[in-house]
Amino acid sequence: MSVIERVKTGVPGLDEILRGGIPRRNMVLLAGGPGTGKTILGQQFLYHGLMNNEPGIYVALEEHPVQVRINMQQFGWDIRKYEERGEFAIVDAFTAGVGEAAKREKYVCPSPDDFPTLIDLIKQAIKEIDAKRVVVDSVTTLYITKPVVARGIVLQLKKVLSGLGTTSFLVSQVSVTERGFGGPGVEHAADGIIRLDLDEINGKLYRSIIVWKMRGTAHSMSRHPFEITDKGIIIDHEKSLSLGR
Numbered sequence: 001m002s003v004i005e006r007v008k009t010g011v012p013g014l015d016e017i018l019r020g021g022i023p024r025r026n027m028v029l030l031a032g033g034p035g036t037g038k039t040i041l042g043q044q045f046l047y048h049g050l051m052n053n054e055p056g057i058y059v060a061l062e063e064h065p066v067q068v069r070i071n072m073q074q075f076g077w078d079i080r081k082y083e084e085r086g087e088f089a090i091v092d093a094f095t096a097g098v099g100e101a102a103k104r105e106k107y108v109c110p111s112p113d114d115f116p117t118l119i120d121l122i123k124q125a126i127k128e129i130d131a132k133r134v135v136v137d138s139v140t141t142l143y144i145t146k147p148v149v150a151r152g153i154v155l156q157l158k159k160v161l162s163g164l165g166t167t168s169f170l171v172s173q174v175s176v177t178e179r180g181f182g183g184p185g186v187e188h189a190a191d192g193i194i195r196l197d198l199d200e201i202n203g204k205l206y207r208s209i210i211v212w213k214m215r216g217t218a219h220s221m222s223r224h225p226f227e228i229t230d231k232g233i234i235i236d237h238e239k240s241l242s243l244g245r
């Protein structure tokens with residue numbers, strides 16, 4: 001039996017849940033409602049890569065690149081030096097180059113609706129910095145107004161992201177009440193699905209994470225509680241949480 005190569009997420013508790021990490025080249029849907037911690041988890045995954053000589057790319061579709069740097073800094077994830085060394089890049093699909101700060105970005109997509117250009121930019125960035133990890137935040141932005149193209153977009157992303165050897169997270173936004181992960185086309189095309197939840201129980205909000213699918217490995221079948229701290233996400237992989245639904 002060949003031993004599968006795994007990519008450590010570096011998120012405390014998550015590699016234990018995944019029996020060692022994400023199988024290399026998997027493209028994983030990171031699904032959840034608003035404020036569940038998807039962006040933070042994605043950035044934590046990228047930063048862990050940077051600290052371990054695995055260059056990374058963050059595709060910003062929902063937030064200004066300047067804000068992305070500020071947010072990461074709040075968790076002590078200082079990406080500036082990695083950007084300067086050419087080991088980390090933000091692909092800016094948010095500003096369309098508008099504004100002084102945006103003009104300084106290297107990889108700028110004129111519009112998030114221009115998917116062919118975005119794909120070319122992602123390809124170029126992966127090659128130039130030899131990226132091993134990619135986060136697209138959020139992939140939902142690419143097809144929210146045109147759900148029929150969702151599967152095609154995700155399959156094209158997979159061709160590029162897995163094809164060029166990266167292990168990736170596609171952040172998928174679902175509404176608070178939705179049980180799914182982003183639609184059938186997308187859910188089946190992804191190699192893995194990790195869902196983050198925020199549920200109110202007796203007047204208090206609880207965070208939890210569940211790995212729904214992960215091609216190439218066994219994984220915990222439980223829902224695990226987690227916290228967001230000033231150092232990022234910490235999952236209690238030894239505890240499980242029942243939502244009673």
Ligand SMILES: Nc1ncnc2c1ncn2[C@@H]1O[C@H](COP(=O)(O)OP(=O)(O)OP(=O)(O)O)[C@@H](O)[C@H]1O
Pocket residue numbers: 032033034035036037038039040041074173228229230
């Ligand atoms: N320093 C911190 N300490 C504790 N919790 C924090 C901290 N910073 C942010 N949070 C929590 O993280 C949440 C935001 O997480 P994140 O941006 O990753 O969510 P998201 O799932 O990407 O949401 P959306 O889909 O709405 O963008 C905040 O609502 C807050 O509850």
